[in-house]
Every structure is written in C-alpha cells, then in structure tokens.
Amino acid sequence: MIKNWDEFLLPYEQAVEELKVKFKSIRKEYRDMNEYSPIEFTTGRVKKISSIIEKAHRKNVEIESIEDIAGIRIICQLVDDIPHVVEHIRNRDGKDLKIIEERDYITNKKESGYKSYHIIISYVVHTAFGEKEILAEIQIRTLAMNFWATIEHSINYKFGENMPEELKERLRESAEVAGRLDEEMSKIKFEIMDAQEVFMIRSSLVARI
Template sequence: MIEDWQHFLLPYQQAVNELKVKLRGMRKQYQESGQHSPIEFVTGRVKPVDSIKEKMVRRHVQEDRLEQDMQDIAGLRIMCQFVEDIYQVVDLLRQRSDITILEERDYISNAKPSGYRSYHIVIQYPVQLVTGEKKILAEIQVRTLAMNFWATIEHSLNYKYQGEFPEELSARLQRAAEAAFKLDNEMSEIREEIQEAQTLFSNRSSNSVNDQSTPDRSTPSEHQ
C-alpha cells in the first residue's frame, strides 16, 4: 500500500525535470549553430495521484506492479513544426546513450480511429538518488502543433463524455483531425520557404537587439 505518494513520485519528478533540461538543450544547440531545430518546445508533467488511481482501476494495474506496468507516470511532450521533424526527433532519441527505448508507437502513419495522431516512445531513464540509481519508465509524445491542438481539445471533451462521444461529435472530431493533418502536409510542402523566412526574421531581430544595446558614443556636438 502506497502511503506516501509524494515520496513515491519524487524520482518521476526528477526524471521529468532532467529530461526537460536535456531536450531543451538539444533545441538550443541547433539554434546556436544556425540550424533549424526539429524541437519547437518541450513540456513535461508527473501524472496526478487521482489520475494514477483511476487508471489503476481502469487498466487493472496492481499496486505492487505500478512501476512496471504504468508507463506514463512521467510524461514529456515534444512539439514540432513539421511532421518530418517528428521523425528526426525520434532518430535523435534513438541515438542517445542516457535513455533506453523500450517501445515505439507510431500513431501518425497509423492514426487511431478517433483521428488522434502522435508518436509515442516509452523509455527507461536512470535517475541518481541518495539511495542509488533508480530506473524510471517515462513516455515521450512527439507531435506537431496542429496535432497537439486537436489532442488537447479531444482530451477536454473526453472528460465531459467519458470517452462515449455522441456520433455527430465523433464525426466532427475525425474531420477536424483530418483537416489538421492536411494543414501539416501543406506546411511540409512549403517547408523550405517557411524556414528561410524564419531565419531572415530571426537574424533581423537579433541585429535589431544588438543595435539597441550598442551605447551611443557620439559627442554632443555631433548631434548639432
């Protein structure tokens, strides 16, 4: 019986915090080298206790098997601009020596019947505790901004309908998912144009900031 949930979840929170720093660091490296970063931004969370308990009942997870059977107590989400970026991020994660990939589920090439699209990766990540090393399971979801918008809305509606959507609403959600994916595909078609424009904008903004930070060394007479 887990009596101290805060103590139980502490390693999971440490894993989320460390992974967020590392993933955001990858983005920073791309930016500083002047390359397009496949990572737009990163979020992470530890599943709330109430959600853990509800899922334990729904999935028939025994408490003594919680650490092995519930893969998403620690969860991270990587947002990308383009669908191609998702697979680049997946390749980057496969190359890392500090995580072990246990499972991959491609819901982009194989969307769920609801229309849900995302790339799920279950990893094993070691955290260093005062009592020694502990290997934590975590789930990383990689998706585009459009996919994330749809998934966030669908998740909210799921609380209202408990997964039993009215037929008309379900059909609308499926159409919206297809529209979001069509948007992603259209953006991929003009990807080079978008990246070139973003690079020009970034350089211009950087130059503007540098100009404003340069002290005015002219003498008063030069302004007359």
C-alpha cells in the first residue's frame, strides 16, 4: 500500500516532464532545419490516483508494476510517420531508456476499434534522493487515431461497463472512418510534406526581413 502518494508519484512526474522535453525538441530540430517533422506534438500525463488503484485491483498486481502511471503520447500527422518515431525510440534503447515491450495496436486494432502503437519503457530519473527506475508507456498515433481515442475515452468514462451495444458499434464504425481518413491523407502525403516545407521556408524568410 502506498503511504505517501505525493512522494511515490514524484519520479513519474519528473519522467513525464523529461520525456516531453526530449520529444518536443526533436520536432524543433526538424523545424529548425526546415524539414518535415514526423512528430506533430507530444503530450504527457501522470495517471490519476483513483485510476492507478482501480487498475491494480482489476489486474490484481502491485502498483509499481503498472506500466502506464507515466504516459507520453506522440501524435503524428500521417500513419507513415509512426515507424519513423518507433525507429527513433528503438535507437535510444540502452541509452537514455530501455524498451520493455512493444504493442502494435495498429496492425492488430483492439476490439473497440482503438488504434495506436505502444512502447513500454523503463526510464531512470535522478531525484534529490537518488536514482529511481520507473516504467512508462509511450503511445504513438496519428491525429485521426487520437481524435477517435479521445472521444471514445470520454464516452467510455461516462458509461463504463454499461456502454450500449449500439453505441459500441457506432464507435467501431467511426474508427473505420478515421482509418479511411488516414489512408486518404497518406495518398496525398507528398503534397502535405512539400506544402509544409515551403510554409516553413517562407516563414523563416519573413522572420528575417
């Protein structure tokens, strides 16, 4: 049982802040080079205490073994950007992070319709009281996958186990629509990438005038 939650969550909060800075700086580097970035934006959160306790009970596990207390979400414009981000993280394996497991819910979408690529990592944070190795989950998904997951998550929160079957089916259908949007965007990806590079070059020229 956790006696002091503030103290327990401190390294997770630190890990989320550090990882957000690291992935945000990758986007900045691409933009500074006037190049297309496979990362559109990065967010992060520490799981709510009530959700941590609920998950530990549901899975009948120790709280420390929960993999997504620290969660990072990397959002890409296009499906093809995801393997680049995954490769980038794999290249960091054994350096500032350790990959524990990869879960490809894009090739194998969940029954709900959920799509995303998950990488579970272990990460060392250096606190005032010493080193602490924690687990974190990195979710990589497109804007369309994120749009769907955000709305589905809030509907799920409202209904819990009691979501009507008809609503589940409509959500599965809308996941298909989001998938088709991703496919369409992939078809015009070169136009998107070109347009963004031109936009960035123009903005940097304007900034210099």
